[in-house]
Amino acid sequence: MLQSPLSPELLFTVCDPQSLPFDSTDDLGDADDAVGQERAVEAIRFAVGMRHRGFNLFALGPEGTGRRSLVMRLLSRQAAERAAPGDWVYVNDFDQNQRPKVLSLPAGRASGLKKDMDWLVGELGQALPAAFEAEEYRNRRQAIEDELKERQETAFGTVAHEAGESSVALIRTPVGLALAPMKDGEVLSPDEFKKLPDDAQDRFKADMAALQEKLEATIKQVPKWERETRARLRALDHDVVAFAIDHLLEELTAKYTDLPQVQTYLQAVSADVAANVGDFLGEDERSKIRRALGGDSFRRYRVNVLVDNAQAQGAPVVYEDYPTQPNLIGRVEHLAQYGALITDFNLIRAGSLHKANGGFLVMDARKLLMNPFAWEDLKRALKAREIRIESPGQSMGLFSTFSLEPEPIPLDIKVVLIGDPMLYYLLSHHDPEFSELFKVAADFDWRMDRSPRAVLELSRSVAALVRKENLLPLDRSGMARVIEQASRLVEDAEKLSTHMASLADLVREADHWAHAASARQIAAAHVQQAIDAAIRRQDRVRENVQEEIQRGIIHVATDGAEIGQINALAVLQLGNFAFGHPVRITARIHAGKGDVIDIEREVDLGGPLHGKGVLILSGFLAARFGAHEPLSLSASLVFEQSYGGIDGDSASSTELYVLLSALADLPIRQDLAVTGSVDQFGRVQAIGGVNEKIEGFFDLCAARGLTGSQGVLIPASNVAHLMLRADVVEACRQGRFAIYAIDHVDQGIEVLTGVPAGEADAQGRYPTGTVNRKVQARLAAFASRAALRLVPERDKKPETE
Numbered sequence: 001m002l003q004s005p006l007s008p009e010l011l012f013t014v015c016d017p018q019s020l021p022f023d024s025t026d027d028l029g030d031a032d033d034a035v036g037q038e039r040a041v042e043a044i045r046f047a048v049g050m051r052h053r054g055f056n057l058f059a060l061g062p063e064g065t066g067r068r069s070l071v072m073r074l075l076s077r078q079a080a081e082r083a084a085p086g087d088w089v090y091v092n093d094f095d096q097n098q099r100p101k102v103l104s105l106p107a108g109r110a111s112g113l114k115k116d117m118d119w120l121v122g123e124l125g126q127a128l129p130a131a132f133e134a135e136e137y138r139n140r141r142q143a144i145e146d147e148l149k150e151r152q153e154t155a156f157g158t159v160a161h162e163a164g165e166s167s168v169a170l171i172r173t174p175v176g177l178a179l180a181p182m183k184d185g186e187v188l189s190p191d192e193f194k195k196l197p198d199d200a201q202d203r204f205k206a207d208m209a210a211l212q213e214k215l216e217a218t219i220k221q222v223p224k225w226e227r228e229t230r231a232r233l234r235a236l237d238h239d240v241v242a243f244a245i246d247h248l249l250e251e252l253t254a255k256y257t258d259l260p261q262v263q264t265y266l267q268a269v270s271a272d273v274a275a276n277v278g279d280f281l282g283e284d285e286r287s288k289i290r291r292a293l294g295g296d297s298f299r300r301y302r303v304n305v306l307v308d309n310a311q312a313q314g315a316p317v318v319y320e321d322y323p324t325q326p327n328l329i330g331r332v333e334h335l336a337q338y339g340a341l342i343t344d345f346n347l348i349r350a351g352s353l354h355k356a357n358g359g360f361l362v363m364d365a366r367k368l369l370m371n372p373f374a375w376e377d378l379k380r381a382l383k384a385r386e387i388r389i390e391s392p393g394q395s396m397g398l399f400s401t402f403s404l405e406p407e408p409i410p411l412d413i414k415v416v417l418i419g420d421p422m423l424y425y426l427l428s429h430h431d432p433e434f435s436e437l438f439k440v441a442a443d444f445d446w447r448m449d450r451s452p453r454a455v456l457e458l459s460r461s462v463a464a465l466v467r468k469e470n471l472l473p474l475d476r477s478g479m480a481r482v483i484e485q486a487s488r489l490v491e492d493a494e495k496l497s498t499h500m501a502s503l504a505d506l507v508r509e510a511d512h513w514a515h516a517a518s519a520r521q522i523a524a525a526h527v528q529q530a531i532d533a534a535i536r537r538q539d540r541v542r543e544n545v546q547e548e549i550q551r552g553i554i555h556v557a558t559d560g561a562e563i564g565q566i567n568a569l570a571v572l573q574l575g576n577f578a579f580g581h582p583v584r585i586t587a588r589i590h591a592g593k594g595d596v597i598d599i600e601r602e603v604d605l606g607g608p609l610h611g612k613g614v615l616i617l618s619g620f621l622a623a624r625f626g627a628h629e630p631l632s633l634s635a636s637l638v639f640e641q642s643y644g645g646i647d648g649d650s651a652s653s654t655e656l657y658v659l660l661s662a663l664a665d666l667p668i669r670q671d672l673a674v675t676g677s678v679d680q681f682g683r684v685q686a687i688g689g690v691n692e693k694i695e696g697f698f699d700l701c702a703a704r705g706l707t708g709s710q711g712v713l714i715p716a717s718n719v720a721h722l723m724l725r726a727d728v729v730e731a732c733r734q735g736r737f738a739i740y741a742i743d744h745v746d747q748g749i750e751v752l753t754g755v756p757a758g759e760a761d762a763q764g765r766y767p768t769g770t771v772n773r774k775v776q777a778r779l780a781a782f783a784s785r786a787a788l789r790l791v792p793e794r795d796k797k798p799e800t801e
Helices: 038-049 067-080 110-132 135-165 190-195 198-255 260-275 285-292 325-329 352-356 365-370 374-384 421-430 432-437 452-468 476-489 500-516 524-538 540-550 608-625 652-664 690-704 716-721 726-733 745-753 771-790
Strands: 057-060 087-091 101-105 168-173 176-183 304-307 317-320 335-337 340-342 360-364 414-419 440-443 447-449 495-497 561-563 565-574 577-591 595-598 633-639 667-669 672-674 711-715 738-742
Touching (some): 057 421, 101 260, 110 198, 168 198, 365 374, 365 414, 500 524, 652 745, 652 771
Parallel strands (some): 057 440, 317 360
């Protein structure tokens, strides 16, 4: 009994508009979280709530399933329930300028500290010069300097007096003080000294030697006196500075009594101001050099606010769209001055880790991995729980020039990466640290069950989109058509697509056509118009392929019957557009050694899955017809007029049918096309793209004229996936086209040839007149010829006429 075509009701699962519990999307509220992503939502909530180390999150799923929007929405809700994290600032370390210190402040206090330090510098710039220009300071300084001068004059005057009593003069020379003999109040020249009697010379030499010792002792005391004087002057300056700034610092210290770190920093500022008061007076040589180089003497007292959470409402949620290494961990900038690059702690810039510290950081995994050093530095920060700002050159030891080494900042963060499933699995397999740091996976599904609850939630999601983007509302018919298209997108009448990006674009395009028609609501006709227009924009290649088939350039028959020739169905994917088209497969057989030659594979045009399908059908043939004797045939299979690669096993049943046709010498109907894979037991298995494949053959038959006998054979397991175009369904309803659901190759070969397949008896023989009996007889003939060739010449009987 031949297989009956499928009823039209099985070809398209309608969404009855009257089953929807609303008149339009205006009647609906927003959907709860992401539609059909309960598993992912549970994982996200678990990761967010887990405080232990390493429970960062990787959100994996196809693009367009709402991964990012759902993650950001759930994180924002959780962040709003948390307290805002503190502020972070960098200040100068006055002992080691290349190692700036970091201060942690309560949220909102950083900007106040920065303003206070700017105010302090401004006040010091006025108070210190005024204090050092005061008459009292000048008098005290002059008194100290005069005391040193008087002390020196007294000491050297004593030496000079003793020298005068010994007729020795103390004179100043270009190289310092010297002693010289005198006579009658006049200094003797060397020649005159030599004319003196010997005893006079000896006396002068003895007196001058004793005086020289006293002079040298006095000279040695001078540096000590000067040091003491400088110390007194510094003490005086310190007293003046303290007098000028103590009241200012006391005012600031009172504001930060709850922050010991800030108080310690203010004490260091006070000490540095006293040590470098010349910078404020403009008299210090270093300050003159800084001004000559265009520098600011007071930059070292400023506060670099790295993170300011004054306006934060809860914990931060940061999405880093461009996760380079500097954007991630921060950077130290440089200024070009007089041909040199200079930097200081004021040029430290925050990265996204700093901004998200205490909260959540979201990044695209692919973008992160494409930026050099970013992935490794992120892992290092997460493992060390600190953010260390360092350029790639520094970390690799490539640069030997001076650079800052900012103090690391403690890190408390939850990182969320968003990426494709394949990227997640590759990282899990190849990076041992990945599984240690990202222990939670939020797996986003690309489809969900087509239940009444899911339909309602999908409708609510569309309603939210309509309100958000100010689109026209969808009436019942329009929403029903969107739901039907959601099933078509996943190629399953019992499922709905969760690819919200595609559905959102469909609604936007339908809104455009509704506006063009001056409609107040989006109806089914507008949604269908959007679907047709989207196909029209992309189907140039499909039309070209169909045209070449219709013109006979590509040979595909849609009537008659042929031995060893069959119509297979293939799908071409061009970007987001897929279409089906028929392909002619032929088979040729002859006596041989049991080889089935896949020509596509032989010339490297067949992929591994296609090659697997051919080997499977070979296994089926060997098991069915080679149980008692080896198969003595050779066969060749080929996709005719195929000029590109072929992969997949969806044509393996088709190739088996055409091979059986060639073996049984039975013609196959050319008004039928076939798709489906086969296993070694002859069961026909499901394939992908079933809707596109059926429509591709239907379009060719419709262009040539529907005869009522044309149709397609599909696996019975694909019936649940049928969501065919309305014109295909209508043609089937009118009996002008047919779709057959096949469970086993025996069913399929009966439809294709009109001859019963036949079942083997206990001896393994098939009934006369069946397909399998004809195949068995043909193979037996091949085997007999092979056996005859193996018989020696002497054993052969002479032929008789």
